[in-house]
Amino acid sequence: MTKSITIFEQNFILHYSGALFWEEEDMLLISDVHLGKVSHFRKFGSAVPQSAVQGNFLKLTEVVEFFQPSKIVFLGDLFHSSLNKEWLFFEAWMDNITSEVILVEGNHDIISPLKYEALGVKLFPEIILKNFLLTHHPEERSGFFNFSGHIHPGVRINGLARQSLKLPCFFKNENQMILPAFGEFTGKHILHPKERNEVYVLANEEVILLK
Template sequence: MMNIVEQDLIFSGENLILTNQRIIYWPEEDTLILSDLHLGKAAHFRKHGIALPKQVAERDIERLAKLITHYAAKQVVITGDLVHAGANKEVELFASLTLQFPETAFILIKGNHDRFIDKKLSAIGLHAVYSIWNMGPICFTHQYTRELADKWTISGHLHPGVRVQLPTKKYLRCPCYVVTEKQIILPAFSLFTGLDTWSIPENATCYAFFEDGFFKVG
């Protein structure tokens, strides 16, 4: 059974629910928001001689399916890097997911790894593909830029995390949501990603999480 821990956040005047499952739920819009699935990344590494389990993407897709069911989401917004490298069998897993939820709209904000042409992206069940997209007061983009400084933005790309020293002098690394006054940077949804603990904006609060809860840093 999936353990879902929630953390409420008011952002742009909207109530958002951060979860320890690397996804945000926006109740007002019945929308789930995530980033960086990187479908095909494990296969790409295997192709280059690095042994990785084939179940990596399957577990990510299964987790997403459970979250869509749990929240009865009518819309899923992916802020980039859905596909890691070209056409691959892991993309077919996503296509099967969209067929499993015909009443749910899947929207992609293209990231630097999403090199499929839009026609192919729509063929795997995406209802719309954008480079930048506004819904209500929030602007969705894959990678934040200064040109968006006057907007409330939700982005991905960085795979943010925190590094915390424990009493034992060892360090704990956890994924996190990075939150500033007008910006949220999402953790990577895929469990097979590294963590960037160095590119956190100044004056940001990090909502770091683990299996059983959240803690704030900054």
């Protein structure tokens, strides 16, 4: 269900949902939820089931209840675009959250900051904490380890009979880890690991380190 790693003498837990928990900071990191995307698709005629609207909120609730963090940091693209009815679901979800909630703004986060502030959500362009840099877009900055999202990283796993699977993953190199997209229907950008990369694939409610 989870995989533990250590970076700069800090301890992190990778969860099969795509979330990452920073133990010392009691902080849950989640990237690219893209709330409102399902409703956006349905509005323009895509055959996405109405039940999928609640999928992201159920998943969010599950991982928050699992870790019970004091802080939740969304690493950008919390919402897919402008306001739609899923904002009402988000308001209801926030009513049951006792954690401090922070949004590191991403390129899709175009909803007015005043709407977030009314719910107690704090917005930042980036966060620097100890030797860690939290951003939406992957970034290299000397002296820091970067946690980010945006890419929706995935890898292709090939079978013996030409079968292949595209699976989401945590994608790590020496100074950076890109989190998988947390949200449903977000797609995956296939990356090609090199020797210096560590790839933690999400499959069957497990986090699996590829060798």
